[in-house]
């Protein structure tokens with residue numbers, strides 16, 4: 001079964017009889033190392049990232065895939081595609097969702113790693129894959145179709161045959177003084193991420209709607225703390241039936257409007273109500289509104305009712321052919337390991353798609 005020459009991963013496009021893929025990759029890596037050693041503009045400390053410096057690439061080349069976003073989703077997609085010998089460009093604007101957090105938890109082998117270190121490790125592990133390039137740049141617009149996408153970045157126009165969106169979500173805030181300052185320090189979205197360290201203390205859940213209560217979020221928090229208070233900030237009336245259910249689960253409801261969340265350098269100490277009274281509280285969970293980044297908005301992709309990009313569950317392709325999506329922008333189930341898993345999934349399906357395109361081209365008269 002033969003593939004058309006152009007649809008083979010670039011690293012494998014010029015097979016030499018008796019030379020295996022592994023030999024090809026070893027040679028490519030050795031050439032890159034030699035080029036660096038002879039002084040192609042990289043300092044010795046940058047040697048490990050030789051493969052991903054933009055200078056080595058022709059401005060006219062068409063990448064197999066452009067990955068937009070260098071969080072866990074984008075890094076995992078790049079790793080999978082790099083291991084598939086695909087030519088990949090990962091563009092990252094450097095604004096991760098978890099920037100306010102001190103550590104990432106609940107990611108096996110990386111539990112307790114600071115977010116910046118997590119990304120450094122991710123990039124370092126891409127370095128041996130000489131067909132993967134990483135640029136710190138924002139993608140501003142995406143146009144085109146499978147095989148011929150044009151991607152406008154802050155650093156210029158690039159072309160790719162497929163696109164992976166791994167842009168995360170933008171978290172809004174809740175308009176209560178102190179909320180923005182304590183976000184990530186003592187106000188969290190997820191107890192699996194930031195729960196164990198503060199287990200057993202009084203926990204709050206701030207909600208301005210009924211959705212979280214209906215989905216059992218505050219009752220679940222009882223697994224970590226016996227003292228859970230739901231703050232409704234006078235914004236929502238909890239129906240009697242649900243209030244009783246919460247009470248049976250040992251969860252209190254505090255309906256008074258909040259004047260401010262009192263904190264010291266982002267660490268909450270109290271909730272202060274508009275009537276002047278205070279309640280001690282160090283840990284609060286909340287789900288502020290989220291929105292898609294501009295470049296995703298402008299693509300006009302189909303979204304689900306909650307505003308997440310709809311993907312085919314098997315292929316992770318969006319409503320636009322050739323554009324895949326992974327990570328937070330596709331789901332309310334948001335966690336670094338979920339993003340990484342879906343990034344790897346999207347990349348594998350994208351690689352399969354390119355391989356099938358090669359078969360179709362070969363079959364064409």
Ligand SMILES: Cc1cc2nc3c(=O)[nH]c(=O)nc-3n(C[C@H](O)[C@H](O)[C@H](O)COP(=O)(O)OP(=O)(O)OC[C@H]3O[C@@H](n4cnc5c(N)ncnc54)[C@H](O)[C@@H]3O)c2cc1C
Pocket residue numbers: 068069070071072073074091092093094095096097098099100101103104105106107137138139140166167168169171183184188189192193194293295326327328329334335336337339
């Ligand atoms: C405060 C806080 C703490 C958290 N703690 C944990 C935790 O302990 N454990 C855990 O598992 N999860 C945690 N999470 C959730 C976790 O951070 C996310 O689920 C995860 O980062 C999602 O990965 P992602 O790759 O989808 O998006 P992100 O990590 O948000 O990465 C998206 C990347 O895309 C880039 N980008 C966006 N638009 C563009 C563009 N136009 N061009 C180029 N690049 C672009 C951004 O700059 C960003 O770097 C936390 C979240 C928050 C808010």
